Amino acid sequence: MREVKADIVIVGSGAGGGTVANELAPLCADGIRIIVFEQGPRLRDDELTGREVEMAQRLYFESGGMLTHDRSMTLAWARAYGGSTTVYTGTSMVVPGHVIEAWNVPGLRWDDVRERSKKYLEENNVHLLEERLINENNRLFVKGCTALGYRVRQFPVNVEGCRGLGLCNLGCPNGAKRGTHRVQLPAAERQGVEVVTNATVSSVTKRRCLVTVAHREIGEPSSWEPGEYRVTARVVVVAGNAVNSPVLLFRSGFGEYLPALGRGITLHPALILAAEHDHPLTNFFGFPKSYFTDEFREDGRFLLETCMYYPFTTAKNLNGFGAEHSSFMKGFRSMQQILVLALDDPADTNRVEVGRHGEPVVRYRLGRNVLDSLHASMKTAARIFFAAGARRVHVPAGTTFTIGTADAGRLDDLVPRSNVRPGGMSISSAHLMGGCRMGADEKTSVTDAWGQVHGIPWLFVADSSLFPRCSEVNPYVTVMALADRVAQRVRERFKELAS
Amino acid sequence: MKHLSQERASFLLTVAGRIVPEIREMDPDGISRFFGIVDGALGGRPRKARRQFGAFLGVVRWLGLPRWGMPFERLDDDRQDRVLRWLQRCPVRVLRQGFWALRTIVFMAYYGQPEVWPSLGYEPRWDGNEALHA
Ligand SMILES: Cc1cc2nc3c(=O)[nH]c(=O)nc-3n(C[C@H](O)[C@H](O)[C@H](O)COP(=O)(O)OP(=O)(O)OC[C@H]3O[C@@H](n4cnc5c(N)ncnc54)[C@H](O)[C@@H]3O)c2cc1C
Ligand code: SF4
Numbered sequence: 107m108r109e110v111k112a113d114i115v116i117v118g119s120g121a122g123g124g125t126v127a128n129e130l131a132p133l134c135a136d137g138i139r140i141i142v143f144e145q146g147p148r149l150r151d152d153e154l155t156g157r158e159v160e161m162a163q164r165l166y167f168e169s170g171g172m173l174t175h176d177r178s179m180t181l182a183w184a185r186a187y188g189g190s191t192t193v194y195t196g197t198s199m200v201v202p203g204h205v206i207e208a209w210n211v212p213g214l215r216w217d218d219v220r221e222r223s224k225k226y227l228e229e230n231n232v233h234l235l236e237e238r239l240i241n242e243n244n245r246l247f248v249k250g251c252t253a254l255g256y257r258v259r260q261f262p263v264n265v266e267g268c269r270g271l272g273l274c275n276l277g278c279p280n281g282a283k284r285g286t287h288r289v290q291l292p293a294a295e296r297q298g299v300e301v302v303t304n305a306t307v308s309s310v311t312k313r314r315c316l317v318t319v320a321h322r323e324i325g326e327p328s329s330w331e332p333g334e335y336r337v338t339a340r341v342v343v344v345a346g347n348a349v350n351s352p353v354l355l356f357r358s359g360f361g362e363y364l365p366a367l368g369r370g371i372t373l374h375p376a377l378i379l380a381a382e383h384d385h386p387l388t389n390f391f392g393f394p395k396s397y398f399t400d401e402f403r404e405d406g407r408f409l410l411e412t413c414m415y416y417p418f419t420t421a422k423n424l425n426g427f428g429a430e431h432s433s434f435m436k437g438f439r440s441m442q443q444i445l446v447l448a449l450d451d452p453a454d455t456n457r458v459e460v461g462r463h464g465e466p467v468v469r470y471r472l473g474r475n476v477l478d479s480l481h482a483s484m485k486t487a488a489r490i491f492f493a494a495g496a497r498r499v500h501v502p503a504g505t506t507f508t509i510g511t512a513d514a515g516r517l518d519d520l521v522p523r524s525n526v527r528p529g530g531m532s533i534s535s536a537h538l539m540g541g542c543r544m545g546a547d548e549k550t551s552v553t554d555a556w557g558q559v560h561g562i563p564w565l566f567v568a569d570s571s572l573f574p575r576c577s578e579v580n581p582y583v584t585v586m587a588l589a590d591r592v593a594q595r596v597r598e599r600f601k602e603l604a605s
Numbered sequence: 606m607k608h609l610s611q612e613r614a615s616f617l618l619t620v621a622g623r624i625v626p627e628i629r630e631m632d633p634d635g636i637s638r639f640f641g642i643v644d645g646a647l648g649g650r651p652r653k654a655r656r657q658f659g660a661f662l663g664v665v666r667w668l669g670l671p672r673w674g675m676p677f678e679r680l681d682d683d684r685q686d687r688v689l690r691w692l693q694r695c696p697v698r699v700l701r702q703g704f705w706a707l708r709t710i711v712f713m714a715y716y717g718q719p720e721v722w723p724s725l726g727y728e729p730r731w732d733g734n735e736a737l738h739a
Contacts, residue, residue: 156729159642159717169649171709177702241737270733280731386726391733417716417727422709426693427624428686435716439726465651529701530694 107334112141113604114596115315115339117307117354119144120189121585122569122592123345124286125226127294127301129593133600134298141337142291143305143317145346146185147325149192154279158416161276164324165193174470178528179375181468182536183347186277187303187325188287190347190536191582195274195395196283197261197411198232199579200224201587209574212546213555222587230264230284239270241392246383246442247412248397250494256401261411261580263393270392272414304328308464309358310342313564340604341596343557345569345589348538352458352571353466355542355552355559363561364552368459370452370543371468372576373535375476377446378415378423379484381491381499382508386439389414395445403449403578407475408483410490413445423532424500430507434500442496444487447537448479449578458541472528480533481526485517502531537581542571544588557592564603568592606640608647608655613662614640619678620665621711623685627724628715635720642714658710661703665692 114130116123119142127142134140147164155161162169170182184190200223206216226232251258268282281288295301305319305328317335319328344351352368361367398411415423420443421435455471484501488509491499498508501517503525513520545551548560557572559565568589570581577584596603606614618636622629631639647655666677669688673680677688692704715721722728730736 157717157719159645159713163645163649169646171646171650176698177705239734239737268734269731270735270737271729271731272733273729388737390727390729391736417722417725418713421712421716427689427708429626431624432626435725529698529705532705 107336110335110337111139112337112339113138114140114341114343115337116140116142116343116345117310117315118189118345118347118350118569119187119286119291119301120184120345120347120569121191121286121582122589123343124188124191124290124294125586125589126343126345126568126593126596127299128290129590130596131294131297131299133597138600140299142294142299142301143307143315144187144189144301144303145306146187146189146303147322148187148303149277149325151279151281153324154277156271156273156276156279158276158418165277174468176469176471176528178472178533179373179470180534181349181373181538182534183349183538186287187301188285188291191285192277192287193275194283194285194582196264196285197395197580198227198230198264198583199262200227201577201579201584205575205578209544211544211555211574214544218591219584219587222590223583225590226583226586227262230289231266232262232264234260234262235393235396239268239393240396241389242387243389243394243414243442244392244396244412246387246494247444247490250490250492251399253493254489256399256490258397258399261396261398263396265393268393272390272392272394274394276416300329302328302330305330307354310344310354310565311358313340313342314338315342341564341566341600343566343568343592343596345567347569348541348571348573349458349466349468351567351569352541353460356460357464360559360562364548364559366543366550366552368457368541369454370574371456371458371470371538371540372450372452372573373470373539374447374537374576375450375472375480375533375535376448377480377484377502377531377533378413378420379444379446379487379500379502380420380424380434381442381488381496382434382437383440383442383495384497387442389439389441389443402483402486406482406486407449407479409447409449410483410487411445411447413443415443425502425531426507434508442491442494444490446480446483446487448476448483449576450476452540452575472533477526478523481521481523485521488517488521537576539570539573539576539581542567543574544572545574556595557588558595563599566592566596606644608644609659613659616662616666616678617643620662620689620707621715623682623689624708624711625715628711635718638718638720639714642717643710646710646713657703658706661707664700664703665707668692
């Protein structure tokens with residue numbers, strides 16, 4: 107076991123870890139040693155091939171197919187230099203005020219989160235795409251929503267030099283998405299922060315991190331030799347995401363002191379819905395996600411967004427099999443897609459635990475409210491498809507494989523609530539939140555409003571696990587805003603913590 | 606195949622042909638790519654999940670026995686589909702989920718092949734934005 111001394115260790119290089127690294131980087135000029143450990147590889151540009159299965163294996167944890175404990179949902183997050191920001195679509199939303207109010211964290215104010223969010227909108231080149239870059243898949247969503255009188259809004263996105271490959275969730279081969287792998291981490295490294303890839307932190311007890319550096323066939327070799335390391339630090343910032351951060355803290359023995367650890371996770375359970383038009387569309391060309399409607403945020407507790415996935419992901423998200431499934435897939439060029447996000451509330455049944463071999467276990471029960479939201483959202487999306495001119499719509503909970511225009515008025519009969527069952531349709535999540543939630547009470551939260559773990563002054567959390575409830579919008583900007591606060595607190599306290 | 610016996614692999618191909626009919630027409634290169642993806646996918650899963658997958662294939666194979674007196678591969682197309690449809694809607698959640706996993710791996714091994722994409726009209730290109738106005 108090799109011994110290494112550092113001043114600040116950051117675990118994870120995603121939206122949270124990358125942000126903290128860049129915000130603390132100026133300390134390097136004073137001789138402070140900052141090391142980021144990242145489990146995943148630093149892929150070379152030519153390794154971003156855009157091939158769906160290959161990239162899922164290279165970038166995602168368990169190829170993006172990790173299952174919740176009851177096997178009714180898959181969870182997707184990336185494991186790479188840049189974390190999930192390497193695969194996110196880059197829609198960049200500021201969390202609404204009512205969400206921060208509902209979080210009810212003493213010391214956390216919306217105006218503070220909003221101002222910090224704005225800083226990241228700027229840093230990540232967030233803007234609205236020009237009209238001429240919007241493809242038909244997106245335009246049809248606007249057409250359908252408008253015809254039905256639903257409020258529809260354009261997503262601000264964080265691309266620069268986007269050529270419209272549409273491969274954002276497979277790691278943009280064009281380097282156009284401004285993730286931490288393109289913005290914050292390179293900036294931090296230029297100032298002296300060390301980013302060690304292929305490096306898994308297995309525990310963080312008593313300011314000591316146990317780190318294993320592995321050899322991988324892909325990506326740049328890690329800057330450290332493969333092997334075991336014990337790294338001492340004055341401050342440790344954990345930013346592994348809503349699943350890995352609680353798991354790391356459990357494995358480090360903190361579960362005993364932190365009764366809320368792992369609890370209260372929310373996932374924005376998602377469905378991908380598809381419809382067929384009678385002519386080929388521009389769907390997989392162009393930036394994939396430009397519009398959403400939050401018309402049903404309060405009543406139905408769901409959001410609808412445009413999306414366009416790749417052949418395997420699309421096939422998996424359609425129910426059924428055989429000739430009818432295959433013929434629908436053959437109409438890929440004429441396909442319109444909509445993503446549903448259910449807005450879920452924290453529940454006692456939903457939490458992160460550690461399995462017998464130290465692996466993450468996510469217990470999540472799709473509660474009645476979420477299933478109701480998914481049911482309502484499927485019917486709403488079907489109405490939007492029809493209003494946009496689709497000739498048949500695939501509704502996963504439908505009594506038939508597709509519903510044609512002649513039956514468009516019978517959705518209530520053809521999509522019974524009883525068909526919406528866990529394990530009966532492809533439900534997934536890419537928005538993992540909670541598990542180390544912020545708050546004032548040590549019994550119900552893990553950190554304070556600045557990400558410091560209760561009772562442990564040298565230990566901080568700076569990622570999506572801090573969310574006490576779901577964000578009700580795509581979460582990465584909020585992760586960065588919270589990580590920015592954590593970095594500020596570390597900077598303010600560093601001298602005191604170092605002594 | 607590293608993660609599935611020869612017998613299980615050939616049974617998987619039979620079932621896969623009912624899930625995606627085009628799989629029955631795949632040439633040897635396509636079949637080898639198919640199994641390459643299956644193997645890669647199983648290799649990336651925890652050992653327990655691999656065992657469960659193998660066991661589930663056994664369930665599919667013998668499910669029709671009490672009713673029709675023969676294993677899945679000897680049933681006609683219609684009965685094979687009935688077995689799969691029953692699993693898809695099965696009231697026992699673990700069987701429903703097993704079917705889900707089977708479907709997922711078959712779709713991955715077929716639709717994950719770039720060689721298949723032209724048959725769907727899916728041809729991503731570097732200058733996608735240019736194609737918007739072509
Ligand atoms: C496909 C996809 C699309 C998305 N699209 C959007 C979008 O358009 N807009 C939006 O707002 N959000 C989007 N998101 C969500 C967003 O990416 C995440 O909310 C955000 O990245 C979470 O940040 P994080 O820091 O918590 O974790 P991550 O960004 O996931 O980073 C965590 C990192 O920590 C590393 N790590 C974990 N444990 C350890 C350990 N023990 N040792 C070393 N390293 C470790 C992991 O390998 C990983 O790289 C998307 C997510 C996905 C998966
Ligand atoms: S659409 Fe733009 S951001 Fe997405 S992969 Fe293509 S070039 Fe990259």
